[in-house]
Amino acid sequence: MADANTGSSLNRSLVSILERRGVLTGDQACMIMDGDSVSTQQALEEQLTINFEVDPTDICAALAEHARVPLLRLANCTVLPDLLKEFPAEMLKRHKAVPVARTTDTVTLAVADPLDVFAVEELTYY
Numbered sequence: 001m002a003d004a005n006t007g008s009s010l011n012r013s014l015v016s017i018l019e020r021r022g023v024l025t026g027d028q029a030c031m032i033m034d035g036d037s038v039s040t041q042q043a044l045e046e047q048l049t050i051n052f053e054v055d056p057t058d059i060c061a062a063l064a065e066h067a068r069v070p071l072l073r074l075a076n077c078t079v080l081p082d083l084l085k086e087f088p089a090e091m092l093k094r095h096k097a098v099p100v101a102r103t104t105d106t107v108t109l110a111v112a113d114p115l116d117v118f119a120v121e122e123l124t125y126y
Helices: 004-020 024-034 041-051 058-068 089-094 115-124
Strands: 097-102 107-111
Touching: 004 024, 004 058, 024 041, 041 058, 089 097, 089 107, 089 115, 107 115
Parallel strands: none
Antiparallel strands: 097 107
16 A cells, blocks of 8 residues: 555646646646645545546546556457456456457556556466
């Protein structure tokens, strides 16, 4: 679990990315970071969507940029049933992960939170 400093660092980064992308104004970004209600990423996401009407897709794009991973839209993917069978369904569900591609020696997984190091580690070594 991330400590408060890591969470606030992530939150500052996400707000900064959203501001740079024009999703938030500078005043909105300052208002969010000056408040004390964004101690966790979940609290930040709730505040962004409820109070500032930020589209969740914009939040996902900011998170992907922060994590330096590509944003993958599952609507654009064809999930291969044979690939799904290679992973325990409970593990995929727990980590909100979906295998989306395979090469000779690599399986690409889409995960809801690319910063969840425990999920990435478990999925990597499965």
